[in-house]
Structure formats: structure tokens, C-alpha cells
Amino acid sequence: MFGTEMWERFSWYGLRAILATFMAASPAVGGLGLSQGTAQAIVGVYGALIYLVALPGGWVADRILGARRAVLWGGFVIMCGHISMAVPARSGVFVALGLLLIIAGTGLLKPNISAMVGKLYPEDADARRDAGFSIFYLGINLGAFIAPIVVGQLAEGNRWHLGFGAAAVGMALGLVQYVLGRSHLRGVGDEPGHRLTPGERRHFGVVSIAAVVVVAAALALWAASGTLTLDAFALAVTVVILIVPVAYFGYILLGSHNLTPEERAGMRAYIWLFVAAAIFWMIYDLAPTVLLFFAQDHTDLSLFGIQITAATTQSFNPLFIMIFVPVFAALWVKLGNRVTAPQKFAFALLMVGLSFVIMAAASRLAGSGKVSVWWLVLVYLVQVFGELALSPVGLSVTSKLAPQAFKGQMLGIWFIATSVGDAVGGQTGRLREYMSDPAYFLVLAAIALVAGVLLFLFTPRLRTLMREHDHVPAGTSQT
Incomplete structure (x- = not known):
């Protein structure tokens, strides 16, 4: 394996x-x-x-x-x-x-x-x-x-x-x-x-074929209208992805499903954490696009006197994860229940926001010439501190707050937070048509920093909704 x-x-x-x-x-x-x-x-x-x-x-x-x-x-x-x-x-x-x-x-x-x-x-x-x-x-x-x-x-x-x-x-x-x-x-x-029973397999086959036909027909009509472009297609898919969690949380909270008051309160708390995670991944997963382009166009790719490729900068993240996983695992064990899941999520948002403040400074310096690759090393280091605060706790807190009737499904919903973040992050490139790169990085940094501060401020309320302190075993990256 x-x-x-x-x-x-x-x-x-x-x-x-x-x-x-x-x-x-x-x-x-x-x-x-x-x-x-x-x-x-x-x-x-x-x-x-x-x-x-x-x-x-x-x-x-x-x-x-x-x-x-x-x-x-x-x-x-x-x-x-x-x-x-x-x-x-x-x-x-x-x-x-x-x-x-x-x-x-x-x-x-x-x-x-x-x-x-x-x-x-x-x-x-x-x-x-x-x-x-x-x-x-x-x-x-x-x-x-x-x-x-x-x-x-x-x-x-x-x-x-x-x-x-x-x-x-x-x-x-x-x-x-x-x-x-x-x-x-x-x-x-x-x-x-x-x-599946034989009958269920036939039903699944019919539904699958019908879905493929409908999607293909919709795309064909869209193409025939002359308005189908890659940008429009990406935007449409992003909207569909955003609808998925909204519809799912609405289905859970607006239906009865025999949920207890405690389970409904837990779901309301979880929506906050879900949004926080989506914002985190929106910025964190810009590594293979925005940060990669910056490495290619504005960075002196010399590390310890060795010339590297722009793609090699993508190795900084997993290297830091392997180095710091044991450190953070020991830290969470030492802190125990004194640091709760909302606080860890808030810390992660502050770290990913700080990383783009650093990127704003680097991009401003890049206006007068290529900058050192060590700026990107620092950015990835700060981001990994955030990931190791958010990623390991995500599945654990999802399992804890999921209503009994939705335990299995909710574990999949955690990954949809990443899906939402990636899709929205891809659309943020449109902002770069109207603002400078430093301003672009600062806008995204401000979103993450404000969200992190708000999450810290609302931690007491979330702990009340969750009805207990979080006990989260040390873990590792979901990547």
C-alpha cells in the first residue's frame, strides 16, 4: 500500500x-x-x-x-x-x-x-x-x-x-x-x-447513462450557442461545486432526519469550520498555479548555489511536512484539550494569511528584478505550519460532529471543503486582471486573516455548540 x-x-x-x-x-x-x-x-x-x-x-x-x-x-x-x-x-x-x-x-x-x-x-x-x-x-x-x-x-x-x-x-x-x-x-x-442487488445495478446503469446523456447534450447546446469558453466552463463547474455543500447542509438541517438538538448544534458549528477550511485551501492550493508562475517568472532559482527548476519549488511543501509532522504531533499531545479544533483552524487561517503577506512583499520587490528563492521557502514553511494545524484535525472533528445518520457521508464532505477551496481559488485569478500582484496577494491574505480572527473570537460560541472540548489525536497531512 x-x-x-x-x-x-x-x-x-x-x-x-x-x-x-x-x-x-x-x-x-x-x-x-x-x-x-x-x-x-x-x-x-x-x-x-x-x-x-x-x-x-x-x-x-x-x-x-x-x-x-x-x-x-x-x-x-x-x-x-x-x-x-x-x-x-x-x-x-x-x-x-x-x-x-x-x-x-x-x-x-x-x-x-x-x-x-x-x-x-x-x-x-x-x-x-x-x-x-x-x-x-x-x-x-x-x-x-x-x-x-x-x-x-x-x-x-x-x-x-x-x-x-x-x-x-x-x-x-x-x-x-x-x-x-x-x-x-x-x-x-x-x-x-x-x-448492489441485480435490480439496483440495472437502476444504477440507467441513471448513469441518462446523466451522461444529459451532460453531453447540455455541453453540446452550450457549444452550439458560441458562448462556451474554457473560462466560462471553469466558472460553471465552480458554481456547481459551491452548490453541493450548500444543498447538503440544507438537506441535513432543514429536514427532520430524527436529529437531536445536540446534533443540530454540532452541525451549525461544523459549517463554520467547513467554511474556514475552504478559505484555507483556497489560498494553500494556489501553489501549483500562482506560486509556480511566480517561481518561473520572478524568482532567481538558485538554492545553495545549485540551479533548480520552477517545478522543484513544489517539493518544498512535502519536505517541510515530513520534517514537522513529528514536531506538531508532539505539540498537540503536550497541549491536550487546552487548544480546541476552532482555535487550530483559526491558527491555520492566520498562517496561510501571513504566507500571502510575505508573498505581497516578495512580489513588490520583484518589480525591480528577480527575488531570491528563499522567499518561496519561507512562504511554504509558514503554510505548512497552518496545514499541520488544520489538516489532521479535519476528519476527526468531522467524525465527532456528524449526526449518527450521516456518519459515513460526512467524512466525504470534509474533502468537499478542499474541492470548494480549489475551485474558488482558481477563479481568484480574475482579480489579477484588475490589480497588481502585491494587491492580489494582500486581498487574499486579508480574507484569511479576517476569517482567522473571527474564528478566534467565536471560539467560545463554537465550543458551546460542540458541547465539549476537542480531543484530537495527532495526525498527518491529508494530501
Whole structure:
């Protein structure tokens, strides 16, 4: 599981490290020739959909394929997506197909491989399970650290498709290891947890085909109207993604569902935390777009006297995560219940806001020439402090506040906060058409800082709604 996830993350972060710069590069050097704003919007929607499809991906595994086959097919589809990206065609058709395949494959693989790791251990082996997940998460961040360095170097000199090919090879290696190691799983994930009946399968097939036809027809009519553009499409997808949590929380709170007063209060508190998380990811996940463009255009890419690629700067984040996870784990144990979940979320918002204050200063200095890469090192360091305060506690507080009738579904809702943040973050590129880069960074910083201060101020009220102190086990990044 460690090896499979490491190579899958290698392929994901390798692609992410060069995707935006490839899209914005001139067709004369093999790019798509999009504006940086459009590239940012597309990458934002792409990241948002990756997290959104985790919900149906988990359902397919639980009701149709079983987790083991879902991971296998997911990895295969991801590999095919990267192969499509690696085709050196002038048209963007292969790029679009590749991204769609990677989104679909990740929806099958990502949620189910984590579920399988948890099932490798007996129910009462909590300590061993926690240790197993620690090893698993190390694989995530190891793949995330290595990929931008390798793929970025291969793609240097406008060899974009060679970089995409490396991501395909990485996923292929993960699949080989997964198949060869099947015997060690001892049947884990072989069967769906709640297999569909024949009648339910037919109904699912009809509904799926109807949905595909409706979406295809809507896109065809939109294209025929002459108003379908990449920017308009990204905006439409963002609106749909925003509607999902609004509709879901409305469904829970406005219906009866036999919720107790305590469960309703907990859900009201959770909405605050959900919004805070979405704001955090809105800024944090601008790393593969805004920060990558800054590294490419305004940064002297010399680190300890060694010339690095712009893509390599994407390795700073997972490196700091691997270094500081033990530090923060020990810190949370030491602080215990004295620091609650709302306070940790507020701290995370202040950190990500501070990181963009630093970016505003760096971008102002960049007006008179390229700045040192150490500015980006500092930005990523501060952001990781925020992530390690928010990310580990997210699933825990979601599980704690979820009504009994929605326990399983609510764990998927936590990832929709990331989806919302990524989608909205992609749209913030439109602001750069009307303001300078320093002003852009300061506007986003102000949103996060104000939200962090408000969350600190409302912590007593949220603790009342949650009805107890938070006890959150130390954890690691969700990436």
C-alpha cells in the first residue's frame, strides 16, 4: 500500500508541478498558449474535481467493485490519463482526455486505498493501525517530494510531454507493485461492503447513462450557442461545486432526519469550520498555479548555489511536512484539550494569511528584478505550519460532529471543503486582471486573516455548540 500510494502521488504531484506552466506556455514551445488566469482556473477546477469524485468513487467500491478492484482500475485509468497527456499533439484534445481520465481514476483509487490500509489491522489494534497510517502517509509525502524534482527536470527545455510520460511510468510502477503484492492483502477489499442487488445495478446503469446523456447534450447546446469558453466552463463547474455543500447542509438541517438538538448544534458549528477550511485551501492550493508562475517568472532559482527548476519549488511543501509532522504531533499531545479544533483552524487561517503577506512583499520587490528563492521557502514553511494545524484535525472533528445518520457521508464532505477551496481559488485569478500582484496577494491574505480572527473570537460560541472540548489525536497531512 505504501509503494502503490507513493507512486500514485508521484504521478499526481509530478503532473501538478508542470501543468499550469505547460498550459500557459506558447504553442511555439509546445504549450497550449492559455493566459495565466485561464490556466489557474482550469488547474483549480481540475484539483476541485479530484476531491469531489472521492464521494462517488467510494460508493462504487462499496456497492459494485470492492476496494481492491477499485484501486486497481483506478490506477490503470490514471496511467491511461498520463499516457494521453504525454502524446505530443498540437491539439488540446489529448490533454482534456488525460485530465478527465486522471480525475475518474483518482476518484476510484484515492478514497479506497486509504480504506484498505485501515482494514489491514484487527479492530482492536489501534496502535498498530496508527503506526501503519504513519508509514502510509510517509509514502504520500515522499512521492510528493520526489515528483516535482524528477518531472520538473525532465520537462525542462519545453519537454513537457516527457514530464507527463514520467508521471505515467510512476503510476505504472505503482500498479505493478500493487498486483505483485496482492497476496499480502489476505482478501482485504476483495468484496463490496454492500453489493448492489441485480435490480439496483440495472437502476444504477440507467441513471448513469441518462446523466451522461444529459451532460453531453447540455455541453453540446452550450457549444452550439458560441458562448462556451474554457473560462466560462471553469466558472460553471465552480458554481456547481459551491452548490453541493450548500444543498447538503440544507438537506441535513432543514429536514427532520430524527436529529437531536445536540446534533443540530454540532452541525451549525461544523459549517463554520467547513467554511474556514475552504478559505484555507483556497489560498494553500494556489501553489501549483500562482506560486509556480511566480517561481518561473520572478524568482532567481538558485538554492545553495545549485540551479533548480520552477517545478522543484513544489517539493518544498512535502519536505517541510515530513520534517514537522513529528514536531506538531508532539505539540498537540503536550497541549491536550487546552487548544480546541476552532482555535487550530483559526491558527491555520492566520498562517496561510501571513504566507500571502510575505508573498505581497516578495512580489513588490520583484518589480525591480528577480527575488531570491528563499522567499518561496519561507512562504511554504509558514503554510505548512497552518496545514499541520488544520489538516489532521479535519476528519476527526468531522467524525465527532456528524449526526449518527450521516456518519459515513460526512467524512466525504470534509474533502468537499478542499474541492470548494480549489475551485474558488482558481477563479481568484480574475482579480489579477484588475490589480497588481502585491494587491492580489494582500486581498487574499486579508480574507484569511479576517476569517482567522473571527474564528478566534467565536471560539467560545463554537465550543458551546460542540458541547465539549476537542480531543484530537495527532495526525498527518491529508494530501
